[in-house]
């Protein structure tokens with residue numbers, strides 16, 4: 001991969017319970033489609049999309065992790081070199097929302113210790129007292145199924161405010177807010193890179209490759 005290919009390269013990792021729609025969000029963004037009969041992700045998968053933002057080429061390496069518990073030890077190893085995490089739940093599945101504190105604990109334990117956001121004490125219903133994390137997005141997917149909604153927008157907003165996380169509701173199926181999710185995140189990462197707040201990382205090996213590649217997080221500081 002030559003450096004001339006892009007001005008920035010960011011690694012974004014999607015996490016959240018099985019079946020919330022992580023793969024569909026990634027495929028909607030990278031391929032512009034809603035895959036039929038999507039099977040569960042096994043371990044970790046990744047896709048790349050290069051976008052242009054304000055005349056600069058931004059390469060997004062998007063890692064789609066399996067939500068199933070049995071893959072957790074594999075997926076955890078991908079958090080550390082992430083520049084951003086997208087924590088996803090399904091608005092029609094209360095359980096996927098109730099598991100969020102567990103995911104936040106995972107982030108605290110396994111993500112980069114580079115502090116960008118300090119999250120404060122959440123609502124009493126959750127038992128996390130404080131957490132630090134890298135740039136995080138909190139996403140409620142499947143808003144096309146509004147009639148089956150189990151988690152109100154207000155509840156999700158309260159949770160995201162308590163955690164100081166940016167919140168967005170999406171539909172991978174209808175393509176609602178999917179571009180916005182990734183492009184806003186890319187903009188934020190560029191501005192963080194410019195402020196020199198991102199650490200240089202070495203990415204995990206690509207599937208099928210036994211070696212690490214050089215990971216350029218920000219080559220364009222002013």
Ligand SMILES: Nc1nc2c(ncn2[C@@H]2O[C@H](COP(=O)(O)OP(=O)(O)OP(=O)(O)O)[C@@H](O)[C@H]2O)c(=O)[nH]1
Nearest residue numbers: 018019020021022023024040041067142171172173
């Ligand atoms: N109606 C609707 N269904 C969706 C949406 N996104 C995903 N789905 C469906 O939800 C199911 C699970 O989607 P996936 O993308 O495989 O979920 P995942 O989070 O990647 O699941 P794991 O790989 O097991 O972690 C599939 O049947 C999708 O068709 C959406 O925005 N709207």
